[in-house]
Amino acid sequence: MTAVVVKNLRKRYNNKIALDNVSFQVEKGEILGVVGKSGAGKSTLIRILRGIDRDYEGYVEILGRRDNFREVTAIHLQRNFALWAEPAIYNIIRKLYAVRNNCDESLPMEEEWEEYEKKALEILRLVGLEHKKDVLANVLSGGEKQRLILARQIAKIYEKGEGVLLLDEPATMACPASKQILLDVLKNINRELNIPIVITSHLPEIHRYLCNRTILLEEGKVILDGKPEEVIEKFLEEMAPPYIRRSKPKDRAIIEVKNVSKRYFVVRGGETLNMRNISFHVREGEILSIIGPSGAGKSVLLRLLGGLELPDSGKIIVDGVDLSEYGWKRIELRRKIGILHQEFSIPHYLTVRDMLKYRAGVKGEGAITAAKLKSQELGISPKVVDGIYQLIDLPEEERRSKLERLGLSYNIINTLFPAIVDEDFNPVEILKMLDLDEEVLNRRAEELSGGEKVRVALALQLITKPKILLLDEPFGDLDPITLRNVANYLKMINDRYSTTVVLISHHIPLIKEISDRVILIDRGKIEMEGDPEVVCDKFIEISNSRFLGEEKE
Numbered sequence: 312m313t314a315v316v317v318k319n320l321r322k323r324y325n326n327k328i329a330l331d332n333v334s335f336q337v338e339k340g341e342i343l344g345v346v347g348k349s350g351a352g353k354s355t356l357i358r359i360l361r362g363i364d365r366d367y368e369g370y371v372e373i374l375g376r377r378d379n380f381r382e383v384t385a386i387h388l389q390r391n392f393a394l395w396a397e398p399a400i401y402n403i404i405r406k407l408y409a410v411r412n413n414c415d416e417s418l419p420m421e422e423e424w425e426e427y428e429k430k431a432l433e434i435l436r437l438v439g440l441e442h443k444k445d446v447l448a449n450v451l452s453g454g455e456k457q458r459l460i461l462a463r464q465i466a467k468i469y470e471k472g473e474g475v476l477l478l479d480e481p482a483t484m485a486c487p488a489s490k491q492i493l494l495d496v497l498k499n500i501n502r503e504l505n506i507p508i509v510i511t512s513h514l515p516e517i518h519r520y521l522c523n524r525t526i527l528l529e530e531g532k533v534i535l536d537g538k539p540e541e542v543i544e545k546f547l548e549e550m551a552p553p554y555i556r557r558s559k560p561k562d563r564a565i566i567e568v569k570n571v572s573k574r575y576f577v578v579r580g581g582e583t584l585n586m587r588n589i590s591f592h593v594r595e596g597e598i599l600s601i602i603g604p605s606g607a608g609k610s611v612l613l614r615l616l617g618g619l620e621l622p623d624s625g626k627i628i629v630d631g632v633d634l635s636e637y638g639w640k641r642i643e644l645r646r647k648i649g650i651l652h653q654e655f656s657i658p659h660y661l662t663v664r665d666m667l668k669y670r671a672g673v674k675g676e677g678a679i680t681a682a683k684l685k686s687q688e689l690g691i692s693p694k695v696v697d698g699i700y701q702l703i704d705l706p707e708e709e710r711r712s713k714l715e716r717l718g719l720s721y722n723i724i725n726t727l728f729p730a731i732v733d734e735d736f737n738p739v740e741i742l743k744m745l746d747l748d749e750e751v752l753n754r755r756a757e758e759l760s761g762g763e764k765v766r767v768a769l770a771l772q773l774i775t776k777p778k779i780l781l782l783d784e785p786f787g788d789l790d791p792i793t794l795r796n797v798a799n800y801l802k803m804i805n806d807r808y809s810t811t812v813v814l815i816s817h818h819i820p821l822i823k824e825i826s827d828r829v830i831l832i833d834r835g836k837i838e839m840e841g842d843p844e845v846v847c848d849k850f851i852e853i854s855n856s857r858f859l860g861e862e863k864e
Contacts, residue, residue, distance in 0.1 A: 312339040314475055314507040315360070320369035322355055322531075329355045330367070331531040337475070340505040342497075344522035344539060346513060346546050348790045349762025351528040353511035357479045360509060361386050373475055385464035386477045387457075394448040399440055399459055402448055403431035406466040434469055437503060438462045438496045452606055454489030457482065458496060468506055476500070478510040480788070482517075486605045486817050487856035494521055494858055513790035515543040520858035550792050553824055554799035558806045560597035560827055565779065565811050566616060567592050571625035573611060584608050586835040588625070596809040598801070600822045600843070602850050603832040609815045610653065612832065613783045616813060617650045617704060630778070637694040642682070646674050649772035650704045653784040653815075657756040658707060663767055664752040667738045667774050672730025673703060674775040682727045691727075699727060741770050744800045746793060761788040769797065773804065782814045786821065794818070798825050819847050819859060 315337035322330040330352045337343045345353050358364040359371060362380030374383045395402050395416075404427045405416035419427050435441045438458040443451065448459060468474030478497075482490040498521065501508055512518065518525045518539040525542040527535045535545050573586040586608045593599050601609050614620045615627055618634040618641065627634045632644045658666060672678060686696045702710045702724065714721055739749055745766045751759070759767060765788050772780060780801075786794055798821055804810050816822055822829060822843060829846040831839040839846050851859050 313337070314339045314341075314374055315343075315509065316370070316372040317360075318370040320356075320359070320367060320371060322352070322359065322364070322367045328531050330359075333369075333528075333531070333533055335526055335533065335536060337507045337509060339507055340501065341524065342501055342508045342510065342522045344518040344525035344542075345509065345511040345528060346515070346518055346525055346542060347528035348513070348549075348792055349788070350760040352531040353513075353528055354479055354761075356528070357386070357477050357509070357511055360384060360475070361477055374473060383471070383473065384475045384477055385467045386479070387461050387464050387481055394456060394459060394463075396447060396449045398445045399448055399451065400428065400431050400435060400444040402459055403434050403462055403466050404428065406463045407431060407470055410467050410470045430469065431466075434462050434466050437465060437500055439492060439499075452489075454485055454492060454605060457485065457489070457493060461493070461496065465500060465504075468504065474506060476506055476508045478508065478512075480512055481510065486603070486854070487819065487851060487859060488604050488854035490517075490817075491854065491856045491858055497521060515547065515791060516858050518543055547791065550795050551799060553795065554802045556802045556806055558596060558809065560594040561809075563595045564592040565595040565630055566813070567626075567628040568616070569626045569628070571615065571622040571627060573608075573615065573620070573622050575611075584611060584835055586611065589832075589835075589837060590625075591830060591837065591840065593811060593813060594827075595811055596805065597827045598805060598812040598814065598825055600814045600816065600826040600829045601832060602816070602819075602822060602829060602847065603838075604854065607833045608835050609832060610783050613650075613781050613813065613815055617648060617781050618645065619650070619701060619704060637697040639683070639693050639697075642679060642693075642697050642700050645700060645704065646676075646679065646775070647778035648704070648781065649775060649777035649779070650781045651768055651772050651783065651785045652706050653787075654706055655768045655785060656707045657759075657764055657768060657771075659756045662753055662755055663759075663770075664738075666767070666771055667752075668732050668736060669730045670771045671736055671738075671774045672732040673724075673728050675731055675733070677731030678728040681729050681731065685727050696727060699723060703728070738770065738774055741773050744803065745770055745773075746796050762790060762793055765789055766793070766797065776804075776808055777810060778808075779811045779813070782812065782816075784815050784817060786816060786818060791820075794821060801825060819851065823847050 313336050318334050320330050320333040345356060347353050359367055360380060361384050373380050376383055395405060405418060407427050407430060408419045409416045432441055432444065435444055438461055440455060440458055440462065443455060451459060482493045485493065497508065522539050525539040526533050527542045527546050535542050568589055568591050571589045575584040601612065603609055615622055621635055630644055632640050634641065682696055702713060711721060742749060742751065747766055751763065756764065765785060768785060786797060789797060801812060802825060805812060826843040828841065829843045830837055831846050831850055839849055
């Protein structure tokens, strides 16, 4: 039985064609993958199938319907964590009640409770969370939250008895162990409920492991429709060869981590991290990667390396500067450090050109000179100036929140550190090497695709030619072709400027390709460090991440 029919589908945004004469079918019980580079039209297709976007040309039919697709589809988005701060099972019961009664997500009456609870347990079993039924949703791990979100979507299909599950880049940001669990959950749902699934992903390993069939989108057109391996091979034809680095790390340690401990404790949630006596070093010019499961402490460790937080005990020395000693030395050091966070944000009110000019200016020598003069005039101590300059390296939302808590205006940053830009400022070289057209300089955040946003965010860090670059899983939204280009560029700047790179990523092929050395961290301590191939293979083994090395069954 055919569940989804798409014929001659066309979608245009202003003067840009997003989907061009797209046609395919999905049979009941089939898992169809959609692969393509960033901007190929994958998310647009999902929006149309979901019924969010109705402004298109062509024919779309889902389970016999020509409209109201929301009634027969459920959607799972990668970055959606909209959950009730209640036990996991309540989140499912509320969804079931809302679907059955076409109302808001209230809880059923006591006399109905047992019936809803029984069905909710069946759904939690499908996603492997029956043992967490009484755990508050807000204290679940990131991977568990993703599965609870998925369970709420499945509840709709479960209650109605039919439906199509749509997934847009699922598990992109998850660690290998969480990815494996989610992929197996999707297989289980497909097998037990016999529901069709349409999944967009730029990760070849997901198509190989999960999908019965895959279609390749390129500039809005279906280039190939067939077996996942054949389609992936075609997709990767455009991939550039890996750049071979000529330089080697120097013997000097530019970063030294000495017996660092850091503990986080949440009231009612208990201990969330206990990092104990971490010690390692990073050589100047080295590309060091840090891997480990979600919640292991990787992001906290990177924030410590960037001086955004201080350890409870121990010391971190960066380029001869003790990060616990606030003042002008630390401010000068911060000019040489670039930090790209996982949850980065790009200002919506600036063009890319203005973003780059501001970043280059505020990290320039002129900004530091101006800060020294202005702080003396205002009577602000070097320690306070350092604390304010540190905010520049935080995501914008966190930066504003900290300023509000301190009772400071956002303008204090610009007052102390004016963005003084050199007359010969020219970002074209960086844009070119990141595969960004020069015309992107005139665009704003809402005019960029997901992959373009990541590359612009990286350009904002590279525009200052930092001595040290700290990257916290920023590349999850990049397709493998663009990711290879970015990996090549990181290796090229490492060659050209001896830039030291510390990278956190769940993308194991990238880690193996780019790293001199890898550290595996778990439960707040270093489990292993050394050769990238050896450490990564060990991580895959302990994560039981079969999708990274096993063909689809």
